[in-house]
Amino acid sequence: MKCEVIRDLLPVYVENVCSCETRKIVEEHLEVCVQCRTEYEEMKKNILPGKRYIMMKRR
Ligand SMILES: [Zn+2]
Numbered sequence: 001m002k003c004e005v006i007r008d009l010l011p012v013y014v015e016n017v018c019s020c021e022t023r024k025i026v027e028e029h030l031e032v033c034v035q036c037r038t039e040y041e042e043m044k045k046n047i048l049p050g051k052r053y054i055m056m057k058r059r
Pocket residue numbers: 002003006029033034035036
């Protein structure tokens with residue numbers, strides 16, 4: 001999976017509105033790609049802190 005594709009998916013992934021399939025793809029990529037993970041961490045900071053906490057707990 002290309003990084004550009006993942007970057008496109010990150011916003012919906014962070015917002016938690018993507019499908020299970022998409023989540024899996026993004027998660028698997030984040031495991032192996034530090035750059036996208038950093039991007040994801042940055043994006044998470046920009047959404048509500050409360051929501052972010054819930055998302056982390058749910059994992
Ligand atoms: Zn990547």
